[in-house]
Amino acid sequence: MAEKFDAIVVGAGPSGNAAAYTLAKSGLKVLQLERGEYPGSKNVQGAILYSDALERIIPDFREDAPLERHIIEQRMWVLDDESFVGTHYRSDEFNKPPYNRYTIIRAQFDKWFSQKAQEAGALLLCETTVSDLIMDGDRVVGVQTDRLGGSVHADIVILADGVNSVLARKAGFRPELNPGDVALAVKEIHFMPEETIQSRFNISGESGVVIEMVGKITKGMMGTGFLYTNKESLTIGVGCMLSDFKKQKVSPNQLLEEMKNHPSIKPLIEGGEMKEYAAHLIPEGGYKAIPQIYGEGWMIVGDSGMFVNAVHREGSNLAMTTGRIAAETIIELAEKQKPFSARNLAAYREKLDASFVMKDLKKYRNMPGIFHRNPQFFTTYPELVNQAAHTMIKVDGIDKKTKEREIRNSFTHRRSLFGLMGDAFKMWRAFE
Amino acid sequence: MNTIAKVEEKLFQNRYKVDAGRPHITIKNPDICAHDCKTQQCSVCCPAGCYTTEGNGRVVLITDGCLECGTCRVICDDHRNVAWEYPRGGYGILFKFG
Numbered sequence: 001m002a003e004k005f006d007a008i009v010v011g012a013g014p015s016g017n018a019a020a021y022t023l024a025k026s027g028l029k030v031l032q033l034e035r036g037e038y039p040g041s042k043n044v045q046g047a048i049l050y051s052d053a054l055e056r057i058i059p060d061f062r063e064d065a066p067l068e069r070h071i072i073e074q075r076m077w078v079l080d081d082e083s084f085v086g087t088h089y090r091s092d093e094f095n096k097p098p099y100n101r102y103t104i105i106r107a108q109f110d111k112w113f114s115q116k117a118q119e120a121g122a123l124l125l126c127e128t129t130v131s132d133l134i135m136d137g138d139r140v141v142g143v144q145t146d147r148l149g150g151s152v153h154a155d156i157v158i159l160a161d162g163v164n165s166v167l168a169r170k171a172g173f174r175p176e177l178n179p180g181d182v183a184l185a186v187k188e189i190h191f192m193p194e195e196t197i198q199s200r201f202n203i204s205g206e207s208g209v210v211i212e213m214v215g216k217i218t219k220g221m222m223g224t225g226f227l228y229t230n231k232e233s234l235t236i237g238v239g240c241m242l243s244d245f246k247k248q249k250v251s252p253n254q255l256l257e258e259m260k261n262h263p264s265i266k267p268l269i270e271g272g273e274m275k276e277y278a279a280h281l282i283p284e285g286g287y288k289a290i291p292q293i294y295g296e297g298w299m300i301v302g303d304s305g306m307f308v309n310a311v312h313r314e315g316s317n318l319a320m321t322t323g324r325i326a327a328e329t330i331i332e333l334a335e336k337q338k339p340f341s342a343r344n345l346a347a348y349r350e351k352l353d354a355s356f357v358m359k360d361l362k363k364y365r366n367m368p369g370i371f372h373r374n375p376q377f378f379t380t381y382p383e384l385v386n387q388a389a390h391t392m393i394k395v396d397g398i399d400k401k402t403k404e405r406e407i408r409n410s411f412t413h414r415r416s417l418f419g420l421m422g423d424a425f426k427m428w429r430a431f432e
Numbered sequence: 433m434n435t436i437a438k439v440e441e442k443l444f445q446n447r448y449k450v451d452a453g454r455p456h457i458t459i460k461n462p463d464i465c466a467h468d469c470k471t472q473q474c475s476v477c478c479p480a481g482c483y484t485t486e487g488n489g490r491v492v493l494i495t496d497g498c499l500e501c502g503t504c505r506v507i508c509d510d511h512r513n514v515a516w517e518y519p520r521g522g523y524g525i526l527f528k529f530g
Binding site (some may be wrong): 035036037040041042043044046082106107108110126128129131145146147153164166176177178179182184186188189224233242245246249250251252255257258261275276277278279280281308355429 | 434435436437438439442443445446449466469471476477479480481482499500501502503504505506507509512516518519520521522524525526527530
């Protein structure tokens with residue numbers, strides 16, 4: 001292929017599709033390369049779609065995007081071995097269009113988003129793995145693919161190739177991932193009749209529920225579990241820091257199996273037919289782990305640039321936003337006929353700094369480190385909270401004042417008064 | 433009664449196009465796994481159970497069930513003994529739902 005493009009986008013996930021769509025719509029000549037059989041066939045997510053990020057790209061996406069359920073209720077559970085203490089937030093405000101967020105099935109959603117990029121004029125080649133970047137000195141001028149005679153040239157290459165980004169590592173744009181900067185998540189999808197899901201989760205029509213979980217299910221590792229309702233299926237999964245998996249030598253499959261057997265979770269998934277088991281790394285290193293995201297003729301978007309807000313379980317919206325902003329930066333330069341040099345592409349980083357993407361990541365920059373050094377937030381506290389609830393709720397002839405003292409003592413016994421104060425300060429530092 | 437499903441049973445539900453004879457992941461130097469790596473965490477932490485430790489301490493890798501997550505490569509940070517590439521275009525795991 002001797003043809004030359006204005007831009008090459010590597011990958012057809014949320015960030016790559018956002019970039020390809022935005023570029024193609026402006027009239028630029030875009031080639032998008034995807035290693036899977038179809039867009040989405042290599043991609044894994046929980047998955048929640050936040051409407052805002054997509055609305056800014058495709059305002060009327062609700063008309064034909066494959067959406068599962070709009071979320072009207074969020075449950076947060078803190079689990080012990082046989083119990084959980086939880087909060088539920090449900091509002092009919094979330095049940096009025098336009099809906100704020102949806103559950104989606106990525107293989108279907110990514111295919112749809114990619115179709116939109118193609119309709120806007122992007123050329124998509126599937127079953128094509130990009131093996132290397134083609135360099136001219138320190139400048140990226142194209143990509144080498146595994147197809148016969150597969151070198152293609154472009155003025156700019158956007159790396160939207162996901163958390164493992166083989167390309168960014170090979171080119172030296174990014175170091176190897178650190179086990180402390182990524183979470184490993186495993187998940188399954190279970191199919192069951194729509195009515196079963198509606199009655200089990202107290203929902204009707206296409207409204208849905210998400211449950212986020214912390215505590216004993218992660219065996220002391222820093223991580224969370226989740227259970228999402230789709231139209232005719234449930235997604236259940238658990239993710240923990242890879243450094244913790246390594247240190248504790250835990251089998252991810254075993255972890256998920258035990259979570260599925262938790263007495264509060266088991267009845268919810270009972271009778272479902274498991275149809276897929278998936279695993280994926282999530283870049284959770286936060287602000288401090290973000291690499292250089294632009295250079296001579298190249299830009300990095302999405303998971304490849306570590307754009308995930310672990311605290312708020314946001315990733316795909318950051319991916320779409322970084323993809324869109326990267327594309328807008330290119331379009332502005334192209335209009336002014338300026339070259340895609342590192343100096344000019346610095347505008348990309350500046351725009352991200354001014355957006356919610358970097359502002360949010362910066363806000364939580366200390367969070368990963370604080371939680372790494374203080375595993376009690378994932379072990380001791382869930383236990384104590386559950387024991388406290390049990391003590392207060394159980395009617396057994398012991399007076400309430402004695403019970404309160406018992407609870408207070410259990411906290412100071414396990415963490416000491418200074419420990420508790422220190423933990424409160426650390427939490428404040430993490431979220432300030 | 434708790435039921436614990438084996439990973440092999442679960443992978444059976446997945447769709448793959450195996451690139452026969454061309455594994456996309458290889459162990460660079462098997463002797464390092466056998467003699468220098470005491471933890472062999474890949475044999476526990478690979479979510480698809482692709483790595484197994486044999487009686488003689490050697491680690492055997494079969495990539496057919498690989499979910500392409502990258503865990504084995506990232507977790508081998510003491511020895512950097514995993515050569516990891518994506519499969520050729522169109523091959524490997526093909527998620528139906530993702």
